[in-house]
Amino acid sequence: MLIIQKFGGTSVATPALIQKCASHAQKEISKGNKVVVVVSAMAGVTDQLDAYVREISLAPSMREYDVVVSSGEQVTCGLMAIALRAMGLPAVSNLGWQVPVRTCATFGHSRIEGVDPTGLEEALSQGHIPVVAGFQGVTEGNELTTFGRGGSDITAVALAVALKADRCDLYKDVPGILTADPRLVPQARLIPVMTGQEMLELASLGAKVLQPRAVEMALNLGARLRILSTFEPGQGTLIDLQEKTMEKAHVRALVCQKSQAHVSLSHGGHVSDFLKALERAHIPTDMISFVKDDVVLSLPQDKSAQAVSLLGQITNAPIALTDGLAKVSLVGNGLRAHPEILRTVFDILDERKIAVHASCVSETRMSLLIDEVYAELVLRLLHTAFDLDKEDPHAPHLQSA
Amino acid sequence: MLIIQKFGGTSVATPALIQKCASHAQKEISKGNKVVVVVSAMAGVTDQLDAYVREISLAPSMREYDVVVSSGEQVTCGLMAIALRAMGLPAVSNLGWQVPVRTCATFGHSRIEGVDPTGLEEALSQGHIPVVAGFQGVTEGNELTTFGRGGSDITAVALAVALKADRCDLYKDVPGILTADPRLVPQARLIPVMTGQEMLELASLGAKVLQPRAVEMALNLGARLRILSTFEPGQGTLIDLQEKTMEKAHVRALVCQKSQAHVSLSHGGHVSDFLKALERAHIPTDMISFVKDDVVLSLPQDKSAQAVSLLGQITNAPIALTDGLAKVSLVGNGLRAHPEILRTVFDILDERKIAVHASCVSETRMSLLIDEVYAELVLRLLHTAFDLDKEDPHAPHLQSA
Numbered sequence: 001m002l003i004i005q006k007f008g009g010t011s012v013a014t015p016a017l018i019q020k021c022a023s024h025a026q027k028e029i030s031k032g033n034k035v036v037v038v039v040s041a042m043a044g045v046t047d048q049l050d051a052y053v054r055e056i057s058l059a060p061s062m063r064e065y066d067v068v069v070s071s072g073e074q075v076t077c078g079l080m081a082i083a084l085r086a087m088g089l090p091a092v093s094n095l096g097w098q099v100p101v102r103t104c105a106t107f108g109h110s111r112i113e114g115v116d117p118t119g120l121e122e123a124l125s126q127g128h129i130p131v132v133a134g135f136q137g138v139t140e141g142n143e144l145t146t147f148g149r150g151g152s153d154i155t156a157v158a159l160a161v162a163l164k165a166d167r168c169d170l171y172k173d174v175p176g177i178l179t180a181d182p183r184l185v186p187q188a189r190l191i192p193v194m195t196g197q198e199m200l201e202l203a204s205l206g207a208k209v210l211q212p213r214a215v216e217m218a219l220n221l222g223a224r225l226r227i228l229s230t231f232e233p234g235q236g237t238l239i240d241l242q243e244k245t246m247e248k249a250h251v252r253a254l255v256c257q258k259s260q261a262h263v264s265l266s267h268g269g270h271v272s273d274f275l276k277a278l279e280r281a282h283i284p285t286d287m288i289s290f291v292k293d294d295v296v297l298s299l300p301q302d303k304s305a306q307a308v309s310l311l312g313q314i315t316n317a318p319i320a321l322t323d324g325l326a327k328v329s330l331v332g333n334g335l336r337a338h339p340e341i342l343r344t345v346f347d348i349l350d351e352r353k354i355a356v357h358a359s360c361v362s363e364t365r366m367s368l369l370i371d372e373v374y375a376e377l378v379l380r381l382l383h384t385a386f387d388l389d390k391e392d393p394h395a396p397h398l399q400s401a
Numbered sequence: 402m403l404i405i406q407k408f409g410g411t412s413v414a415t416p417a418l419i420q421k422c423a424s425h426a427q428k429e430i431s432k433g434n435k436v437v438v439v440v441s442a443m444a445g446v447t448d449q450l451d452a453y454v455r456e457i458s459l460a461p462s463m464r465e466y467d468v469v470v471s472s473g474e475q476v477t478c479g480l481m482a483i484a485l486r487a488m489g490l491p492a493v494s495n496l497g498w499q500v501p502v503r504t505c506a507t508f509g510h511s512r513i514e515g516v517d518p519t520g521l522e523e524a525l526s527q528g529h530i531p532v533v534a535g536f537q538g539v540t541e542g543n544e545l546t547t548f549g550r551g552g553s554d555i556t557a558v559a560l561a562v563a564l565k566a567d568r569c570d571l572y573k574d575v576p577g578i579l580t581a582d583p584r585l586v587p588q589a590r591l592i593p594v595m596t597g598q599e600m601l602e603l604a605s606l607g608a609k610v611l612q613p614r615a616v617e618m619a620l621n622l623g624a625r626l627r628i629l630s631t632f633e634p635g636q637g638t639l640i641d642l643q644e645k646t647m648e649k650a651h652v653r654a655l656v657c658q659k660s661q662a663h664v665s666l667s668h669g670g671h672v673s674d675f676l677k678a679l680e681r682a683h684i685p686t687d688m689i690s691f692v693k694d695d696v697v698l699s700l701p702q703d704k705s706a707q708a709v710s711l712l713g714q715i716t717n718a719p720i721a722l723t724d725g726l727a728k729v730s731l732v733g734n735g736l737r738a739h740p741e742i743l744r745t746v747f748d749i750l751d752e753r754k755i756a757v758h759a760s761c762v763s764e765t766r767m768s769l770l771i772d773e774v775y776a777e778l779v780l781r782l783l784h785t786a787f788d789l790d791k792e793d794p795h796a797p798h799l800q801s802a
Contacts, residue, residue: 053479056487064482064483064486078454082469083457085458085462
């Protein structure tokens with residue numbers, strides 16, 4: 001088996017931790033697997049470099065910004081190769097430009113256009129262990145680029161696709177994907193297997209474990225991801241793209257986003273202008289719906305004043321703003337096709353007389369905007385009602401790796 | 402004029418200092434000059450990276466070591482370009498592999514084989530200001546290399562040669578080259594102009610201002626160096642390679658190396674074996690001379706025990722070791738051809754009955770091994786005797802730049 005192993009910033013925060021990560025690679029190799037290691041910058045390094053840049057300029061040349069911040073992954077890449085070699089494993093570092101990982105020239109958040117697998121394949125065939133610096137690539141004109149925060153996941157997925165890896169293991173500081181935030185729902189459990197679509201919904205709803213772009217790339221190009229802990233033993237969460245045949249409707253996980261606001265106003269034909277104005281100001285909106293002549297939408301509370309001001313420049317209609325809300329989301333499959341799920345949710349809310357300010361439902365996601373004070377209560381009730389407290393009845397058993 | 406400006410580690414130790422360095426470039430540009438900026442790593446960064454490596458392995462792969470430590474100059478290179486751009490100057494960063502600076506594959510202390518000037522020349526012709534990461538290069542096989550400590554000076558000199566620059570300004574945390582260490586000789590003065598041969602002698606005698614390899618390259622390939630302060634105004638010291646016609650004998654500067662030892666033993670035909678053994682143990686020797694059947698040499702005191710042990714493995718002859726010595730050196734021109742210089746030195750020593758344990762004289766250097774307690778006294782007497790307290794009578798006046 002060929003396995004891509006990617007280690008995040010907290011996993012490689014110190015030389016001693018880098019050695020620990022190296023032992024994960026050693027373990028797979030001792031099982032007869034081939035491994036390509038992808039690394040992030042040591043935790044805190046990218047922030048430090050970013051602070052240096054900001055001390056000099058608040059609007060830096062993004063070409064030069066990328067030169068500065070891509071150095072973080074370069075350091076870890078060399079250190080990881082040294083750690084593996086110290087274990088007697090023939091590791092060789094590869095920076096993004098050396099692979100090369102080709103990107104467009106949109107500095108600061110460039111997109112991968114292609115990965116040339118030739119050099120890495122040759123190294124693997126010679127029994128070497130390529131270590132690749134995440135987060136970075138190179139343009140046709142030999143200029144360094146980076147992919148934005150979380151970009152090392154993208155490198156790992158892109159390599160998994162280019163090298164046709166059997167699996168892409170993303171080592172993090174969490175044991176995998178949980179059914180809910182354990183700080184809010186004590187009964188939260190690890191999810192052993194989930195679909196790519198579910199992962200994409202979770203990532204889009206702010207679960208910080210995985211970059212939405214990395215999930216999207218895995219979904220589109222067919223990489224088998226696993227999210228697991230650097231620090232604790234365990235199989236983590238496998239994101240199985242083949243698992244598309246799960247006909248049975250189910251709720252896989254719950255997500256709660258607090259400090260949300262709800263805006264409601266008469267649209268007067270201006271909906272597109274509203275959305276354009278908010279998008280231009282990088283205000284993320286969600287749950288857009290129409291009630292008679294009014295349009296309602298949700299957005300983060302810390303952007304609500306700015307949003308009201310922007311909308312007020314477009315229309316004279318009164319704007320109703322409700323702060324102090326929470327968006328509780330169910331992620332799963334068949335959520336719209338199976339009305340019993342929706343009914344279960346509203347039974348729980350109605351019984352406690354909890355008002356729903358807005359809701360939206362798709363096959364893979366249902367979101368409810370409720371008063372923030374009820375968030376934990378609703379999460380726990382839903383967690384129990386949808387059998388998430390128990391061992392997942394829908395997940396096939398993982399083959400022991 | 403095309404000027405290479407190189408800034409050392411203490412000069413670029415913080416983002417604010419990088420901005421100060423950028424203002425030096427701005428000043429030259431405002432005079433109508435073209436500038437290429439070369440940068441070291443921020444002070445302390447290379448040591449930090451080195452410590453990370455050592456925490457993982459005391460015998461790291463040097464290929465990977467170079468990947469790690471070359472990141473320091475990369476950061477400064479990007480930050481300097483951002484600082485120049487923030488001043489409205491069209492700067493563009495260039496890493497060693499982007500120039501490219503081609504080197505051999507001796508990782509950790511590789512030598513430059515060639516600098517392709519095409520890209521930098523094109524950038525200059527477009528009115529851009531290339532910023533180049535010092536200390537680093539790339540092999541034919543696209544592997545990163547570094548030049549060893551002080552390697553950014555080497556980059557600056559190599560660029561000066563490749564681009565046929567009119568001058569290579571090396572900005573340091575000292576005002577230039579002084580006639581003596583001012584902590585030992587309060588009357589020490591800045592030397593406005595000196596020859597490359599003199600600078601090479603000074604660098605070889607441990608004056609840490611310039612890397613001997615950088616001076617050697619400048620001498621051999623004809624780059625006009627200037628050493629000056631980032632922090633204080635002043636013209637610094639110009640190392641003028643054209644200045645070979647200074648017929649008049651003179652002493653340019655004094656150097657004192659303390660904690661030296663003197664070893665004396667009957668050679669019995671083993672001189673070559675002695676030297677090989679010491680060289681293999683990286684023990685630097687100096688002032689080798691022969692007195693009847695004995696060979697005498699000087700070496701750093703902290704290596705003397707090791708040296709005696711090594712020599713004892715080769716010969717049974719008794720070994721005389723004298724510790725607590727200082728090597729006082731005069732650097733200048735015509736020192737051997739003009740016996741009055743030697744006579745002046747020995748007049749001073751004889752008058753104070755200061756014993757000379759060993760001496761050696763060449764055209765450009767005279768060294769004396771004396772008891773350490775007399776070092777300051779002798780330095781000050783020589784400084785006065787050779788007119789170094791006064792404005793340099795041999796130096797032509799610098800044209801104001």
